[in-house]
Amino acid sequence: MSTVPTGTWVEIERVILRPDQRAPNIPEDTARTPYVMRVSGWLLEPAAPGQPARVRTLIGRELAGTLKTVSPSYTHGFGEVVPELLDIGTAGGKP
Amino acid sequence: MKRDTSYAAVTARKNEIMKASLGVDFDRYVTSPVAFDYERLMKDTGYTLDDIVRIQRETKVGDTPLFELTRLTEVVRQISPRGKGATILLKDEAANASGSFKARRASISAYEAKKRGYAGVIAATSGNYGAAVASQAAMRGLKCIILQEVYDSQGVGQPEIVEKGRKCEAFGAEVHKLTVGPELFYCLLLALEETMFFNASLYTPFGIKGVETLGTEIAAQVRARYRRDPDVVVITHAGGGNLTGTARGLLAAGADKTRIVACSVDLSGLHMASDRDFNRKSFTTGHTGFGVPFATWPDRVDVPRNAARSLRYMDDYQLVSQGEVFYVTELLAKLEGIERGPAGNTSLTAAVALARTLDRDQVVVVQETEYTGAGKHHNAQLSFARKMGVEVRRGDPRENVPGKAIVIPERLEQVTGHGQSMDKLRESYLKNAAKAHPAKKWTDADKAFLAADVKKDVAWLESRLREL
Numbered sequence: 266m267s268t269v270p271t272g273t274w275v276e277i278e279r280v281i282l283r284p285d286q287r288a289p290n291i292p293e294d295t296a297r298t299p300y301v302m303r304v305s306g307w308l309l310e311p312a313a314p315g316q317p318a319r320v321r322t323l324i325g326r327e328l329a330g331t332l333k334t335v336s337p338s339y340t341h342g343f344g345e346v347v348p349e350l351l352d353i354g355t356a357g358g359k360p
Numbered sequence: 361m362k363r364d365t366s367y368a369a370v371t372a373r374k375n376e377i378m379k380a381s382l383g384v385d386f387d388r389y390v391t392s393p394v395a396f397d398y399e400r401l402m403k404d405t406g407y408t409l410d411d412i413v414r415i416q417r418e419t420k421v422g423d424t425p426l427f428e429l430t431r432l433t434e435v436v437r438q439i440s441p442r443g444k445g446a447t448i449l450l451k452d453e454a455a456n457a458s459g460s461f462k463a464r465r466a467s468i469s470a471y472e473a474k475k476r477g478y479a480g481v482i483a484a485t486s487g488n489y490g491a492a493v494a495s496q497a498a499m500r501g502l503k504c505i506i507l508q509e510v511y512d513s514q515g516v517g518q519p520e521i522v523e524k525g526r527k528c529e530a531f532g533a534e535v536h537k538l539t540v541g542p543e544l545f546y547c548l549l550l551a552l553e554e555t556m557f558f559n560a561s562l563y564t565p566f567g568i569k570g571v572e573t574l575g576t577e578i579a580a581q582v583r584a585r586y587r588r589d590p591d592v593v594v595i596t597h598a599g600g601g602n603l604t605g606t607a608r609g610l611l612a613a614g615a616d617k618t619r620i621v622a623c624s625v626d627l628s629g630l631h632m633a634s635d636r637d638f639n640r641k642s643f644t645t646g647h648t649g650f651g652v653p654f655a656t657w658p659d660r661v662d663v664p665r666n667a668a669r670s671l672r673y674m675d676d677y678q679l680v681s682q683g684e685v686f687y688v689t690e691l692l693a694k695l696e697g698i699e700r701g702p703a704g705n706t707s708l709t710a711a712v713a714l715a716r717t718l719d720r721d722q723v724v725v726v727q728e729t730e731y732t733g734a735g736k737h738h739n740a741q742l743s744f745a746r747k748m749g750v751e752v753r754r755g756d757p758r759e760n761v762p763g764k765a766i767v768i769p770e771r772l773e774q775v776t777g778h779g780q781s782m783d784k785l786r787e788s789y790l791k792n793a794a795k796a797h798p799a800k801k802w803t804d805a806d807k808a809f810l811a812a813d814v815k816k817d818v819a820w821l822e823s824r825l826r827e828l
Contacts, residue, residue, distance in 0.1 A: 281538070281547060286367055288543050295541055295635040298513035302547070303537040305529070322534040324480065324503040326555075339526045341519045341735040344743025349754050349768050353687055354694025 268311045269335050276305045276337035277318050277330030304328055305337050363553070370549050378663060381552040381559035383476060386664035393797035395809035396665050405468070405565045409612060412468060412573055419499040420457035421467045422573050426581040426725075427452055431695040436715045439773050446591065446718035448711055449725045451578055454700055457499070458527070459731030462492035464574055465601060468566040470496035473558035479503055480557035484548040484662065486510065486521045487598075487645045488703070488730055493560045494531035504533040505557065507547050511539050512638045519744050520644050520702070523735030540638045545662055561662045568605045568667040575609020578725055579618075589615040591722040592714060594707040597622035597677070598650035600658055600670035606727055607673035619675045623710035623777070624651035626679040627762045639748050640763040642682050642741040646706045651677075656785055657792035671789055671814045678710040680777040681760035683768040685709045687775060689738045701736045704729035713777045742766065786814040787824055799825060 269275060282288075282300040306320025309327065318332035352359040363369070370377075379385060389396045407415075416422040429448045437445030456463035466489065473481050480503030483493045490506040497504035506528045510521045517537075528535045536551070538544060552559055561567065575593075582590045593610065595603045607620045625647040630637040632649040641647070655674070658666040685702065688709040693699050708726045715724050734740065746752050751765040757774055759767045769775055793799075793810055802810070804818075811821040 282367060282543060287541065288367060288546070291541055292631050292634040295513075295633055298539065298635055300541050300543050301511075301513075301539045303511075304534065306534075323529065323532050324505070324534045326534060339522065339734075341517070341522045341526075342740065343734060343737050344519070344740040345746075347739050347742040347746075347752065349752060350686070350690050350739060350742070353690040353768075 268313050269308060269332065271308055271310055273308045274305065274336055275308050275318065275320060275332055276303050276334040277320055277328065278303045278333040279330035303333060304330070365550060367543065367546050370546055370553070373553070374549060375664065377549050377552050378559065381557065382561070382564060382663065384564065390665065391809075392803065392806050394793045394802065395806045398669065401665070402565050402569065402667065405569050407468060407569050409572060409576060412569060415471045416464060416467050416570070416573060419467055419470070419496055421463045422456070422577065424455040424577070425452045426450070426578065426585075429696050432691065432712065433715070435695065435772060436712055437720070440716040443720055444716055444718065445720050446715040446722040446724045448715050449582065449723060450704070450708065450729060451574070451725060451727045453574070453704065453728040454731045458488070458492045458495035458531070460488035460492060460703065461571065461574055461602065461728045461730075462487070462489040463495065464570040465489060465562065465567045465605070466492035466496040466560060466570070468570040469493070469558065469560040469564065470500045470502060472566050473502055473560065474500045476558070478556075478558035480505065480555060481560040482507070482548065482551050482555065482557045483560045483562070484544050485562060486524065488524065489562055490524055490533070491527040491531065494528040494533035497533070498531045503557065504531070505536065505551055505555065506533050507536040507538060507544055507551065509540055509544055510537040513539055513635050516639055518639055518644055519735035519740050523733065540633065540635045542633055548662060559662070562599055562601055563661040563663050563666040563668050565667040568601055568608070571601060571605020572609035572612060574727060575606040575611070576613045578606070578727060579610055579613035579615040582723060582725065586723055588723065590618050590725045591718060592619045592621055592724040593727050594621045594623055594678075594711045594714065594724060595727050596646040596703050596707040597624050597670060598645045598647065598654065599661070600654045600666070600668035602728065603670045604668045604673055620673050621710065621714065622651065622655070622670060622674050622677040623707045624648045624677070624679055625685060625706055626681055626760070630762045637763055640745070640750055642745050642766065643685070643702055643706070646703050648679065652785070656788040659796075669813055671786060672812060673815065674782070675815075677780045677782060677785060678713070678777045679780060680706060680709040680713075681757045681767070682762070683757045683760050683766045684775045684777065686738045686742060686766070687769045688712055691772070699732050699737070701730035701732035702738065702741070709775060710777050712772070712775055786816065787828060789814050790821070790824060790828065
């Protein structure tokens with residue numbers, strides 16, 4: 266995949282703790298996964314997705330990780346309609 | 361010399377990191393492994409209630425409306441025994457900057473950080489508190505880092521937490537989006553050590569002092585309009601700061617007969633640190649996964665002693681199911697014409713159930729609301745739950761099984777919630793205290809502290825000790 270230019274708003278990912286480095290006494294399903302952080306910032310030098318990358322964050326700090334997402338966006342919404350809610354508190358329109 | 365940043369090494373440096381990032385020496389207040397001078401810790405913040413009001417007005421906090429929910433009260437009265445059905449009031453905390461009461465909690469920390477010359481503030485929270493700290497930091501010209509538990513190991517984000525992360529970034533914060541696990545605390549320590557920012561922990565005396573104005577405002581508003589003190593104030597309970605601060609404010613205003621009722625969503629059976637369970641709960645806070653452990657042992661937090669001590673002020677603790685809260689959330693929109701988020705609607709659900717048992721001339725206050733919208737909305741949560749394999753249906757809410765089935769009541773009569781034994785919670789607190797420091801070694805001063813910490817006297821404590 267092509268290189269992403271400096272100054273692009275991206276999200277990087279970093280493994281903070283490998284499974285063997287994790288805290289003691291956590292549930293087994295959690296313990297077998299790595300502890301991972303993602304953070305967004307402006308790319309400080311060109312990088313390709315999946316490759317090492319450095320960013321400057323909104324508060325000006327420089328952080329390193331692996332380039333995860335270019336132009337990370339928020340797409341959360343209201344979900345699909347939940348029909349079970351619709352007739353609550355209505356005058357009984359539901360046939 | 362480069363410091364050892366391993367999990368064990370950093371957590372071992374916890375106390376020195378905390379001292380540097382908070383400027384409070386807790387050793388000055390600690391009197392034993394289980395006791396400390398709580399009131400002096402609170403007083404030594406140096407802020408009076410008047411100071412706090414002034415500071416909060418500078419950053420769009422407080423003086424929120426108190427609404428009478430007339431139509432909801434009316435439908436509750438229709439299903440109540442004769443003479444029953446208290447007036448339900450709602451303190452619209454969504455009107456604070458950042459959309460929740462957490463702005464109160466963040467305001468004094470941000471002010472203190474600025475006053476003492478810190479370059480920024482940090483908080484580890486997946487809740488509204490992150491947005492509140494980010495918003496207050498923005499207004500004080502401070503940098504801000506928020507650490508959140510957002511994703512499961514598949515990279516699937518809890519919609520409500522995704523929204524809260526968005527809001528933090530909208531206020532200019534650097535947001536660390538983490539996977540599931542208690543190592544959030546390790547990341548907090550690392551970030552504090554790296555940046556030397558102020559630790560805007562939820563559990564400092566500054567955080568709790570900031571919430572006291574919520575209690576004083578409620579007392580003043582209810583007295584002005586109804587010529588009485590609130591009979592009951594229902595408070596959504598998780599970490600305990602909301603309840604502690606509000607109750608302290610009510611007491612400061614002289615409302616010492618007001619019953620303080622905690623309320624949490626019952627998520628029993630789900631493990632809070634489980635990667636699998638993480639996205640099978642439809643409430644990210646205000647639930648028993650935090651509420652019970654924090655009530656029964658407050659000193660499990662990111663500061664040496666927790667200023668949020670809920671059992672010290674709590675008279676009752678009601679549980680409600682996810683389905684009941686969703687029903688009442690929908691009813692709030694349809695009958696009262698306002699959409700609000702899950703936290704306040706949790707206590708609203710308990711208030712609806714309680715109002716049926718209270719006299720008509722009594723007043724029950726739901727002491728917070730929060731903003732809602734994409735991700736936070738109950739439709740978003742239910743739709744997400746369905747995608748995660750949770751069954752969603754209408755029926756008897758007693759059939760709710762956290763992580764498996766959300767059963768939304770068919771009628772208002774089915775919204776009842778259920779109580780918990782306060783004595784069991786208090787006994788659990790004593791057992792935890794005994795784990796921290798053997799009961800045989802408790803001094804008279806320890807016993808006095810522990811009894812006060814569960815709103816009981818020493819005679820009660822002695823009798824429990826004999827039985828335990």
